[in-house]
Amino acid sequence: MKNINYQKKVQLACYTTIKVGGFAEYFSKPKNIEEFVNLIKWSHFNNQECRIIGAGSNLLINNIFLKGITICTKKMRSIKINSDTGIVEAEAGVMLPTMSNLLAKNGLQGGEWTVGIPGTVGGAIYMNAGSGNLSFAKNLLSVQVINTKTLEIFEIQKKDLNFKYRFSPFQDNNLLIISSKMLFQPNGNIEKLLETTKKNLKKKTETQPYDLPSFGSVFKNPTNNYAGKLIEELGLKGFTIGDAEISTMHGNFIVNNSSANSKDIFDLITVIQQKVLQKKGILLQPEVRMMGFDYP
Numbered sequence: 001m002k003n004i005n006y007q008k009k010v011q012l013a014c015y016t017t018i019k020v021g022g023f024a025e026y027f028s029k030p031k032n033i034e035e036f037v038n039l040i041k042w043s044h045f046n047n048q049e050c051r052i053i054g055a056g057s058n059l060l061i062n063n064i065f066l067k068g069i070t071i072c073t074k075k076m077r078s079i080k081i082n083s084d085t086g087i088v089e090a091e092a093g094v095m096l097p098t099m100s101n102l103l104a105k106n107g108l109q110g111g112e113w114t115v116g117i118p119g120t121v122g123g124a125i126y127m128n129a130g131s132g133n134l135s136f137a138k139n140l141l142s143v144q145v146i147n148t149k150t151l152e153i154f155e156i157q158k159k160d161l162n163f164k165y166r167f168s169p170f171q172d173n174n175l176l177i178i179s180s181k182m183l184f185q186p187n188g189n190i191e192k193l194l195e196t197t198k199k200n201l202k203k204k205t206e207t208q209p210y211d212l213p214s215f216g217s218v219f220k221n222p223t224n225n226y227a228g229k230l231i232e233e234l235g236l237k238g239f240t241i242g243d244a245e246i247s248t249m250h251g252n253f254i255v256n257n258s259s260a261n262s263k264d265i266f267d268l269i270t271v272i273q274q275k276v277l278q279k280k281g282i283l284l285q286p287e288v289r290m291m292g293f294d295y296p
């Protein structure tokens with residue numbers, strides 16, 4: 001098979017924002033769609049398990065040896081912006097802060113809120129990333145995918161995808177995201193868009209611990225409540241296991257103070273769940289995705 005490039009036994013900690021993770025048996029960073037598809041085909045025909053990492057900003061990877069291939073999409077970062085129609089085509093690895101700034105510079109409205117999310121377009125679709133009432137699915141038109149079982153490549157329209165709060169059907173199917181088409185609103189007021197984008201980033205960095213490794217919100221907000229508020233009410237901010245700490249700045253963030261490992265973090269997640277369940281009667285569901293655990 002052409003264009004197959006991978007490394008063996010690669011440490012994954014540096015491919016996650018929480019800076020934790022074991023080793024991948026095989027690891028690759030395809031530069032374009034062709035290389036990505038060839039890697040998927042290679043894993044299929046060689047019966048190798050295949051995992052995808054975007055920017056690793058919502059991921060807890062266990063400190064184990066992960067058999068099979070781990071593919072990081074971060075180099076698949078081609079993006080086409082049509083400032084007249086508002087249609088944007090982006091490969092899975094395009095970073096949201098990059099896209100957000102480009103949208104503003106091109107006079108397109110609707111992506112200003114994504115500037116502070118350190119993930120890729122693929123990861124944002126998979127997670128249906130969001131903020132307040134806004135979610136990534138809103139501006140989506142279609143997603144180009146590959147089926148890992150049949151190797152078929154096709155486009156799915158947004159109307160055929162059932163997105164929910166921090167949920168996309170990709171969490172439950174065999175489809176990997178290759179690229180997507182989105183629609184933003186031509187607005188023209190570039191200065192205003194740039195200013196809003198800048199303000200949004202400032203607000204996020206002032207209210208969330210951007211200076212320390214984390215994976216963003218650990219838990220989904222329960223209906224009509226906030227996970228961070230529940231954790232804070234129990235006085236858990238600052239609680240540590242090893243070098244993993246519940247952020248003193250934001251109750252729904254766990255930060256890695258320097259040498260936390262996946263067990264410290266997993267245990268901290270479990271302790272929070274137990275305490276919130278005991279005291280508040282609510283079982284918090286992790287938003288963060290787990291790799292190499294029995295958890296999804």
Ligand SMILES: Cc1cc2nc3c(=O)[nH]c(=O)nc-3n(C[C@H](O)[C@H](O)[C@H](O)COP(=O)(O)OP(=O)(O)OC[C@H]3O[C@@H](n4cnc5c(N)ncnc54)[C@H](O)[C@@H]3O)c2cc1C
Pocket residue numbers: 017051052053054055056057058059073092116117118119120121122123124125126127128129130131170175176177178208209210214215216217289
């Ligand atoms: C400081 C900070 C702030 C954050 N703020 C927010 C926020 O405001 N709102 C929010 O929703 N999230 C936030 N997050 C979490 C995170 O950035 C988002 O969930 C983001 O969308 C994850 O994208 P990623 O590329 O990093 O995905 P990863 O963490 O790499 O992967 C997440 C999941 O998506 C899957 N995946 C990734 N790419 C693909 C693909 N191409 N095809 C199929 N599956 C794929 C992975 O297998 C994994 O299961 C924040 C994180 C940090 C560290």
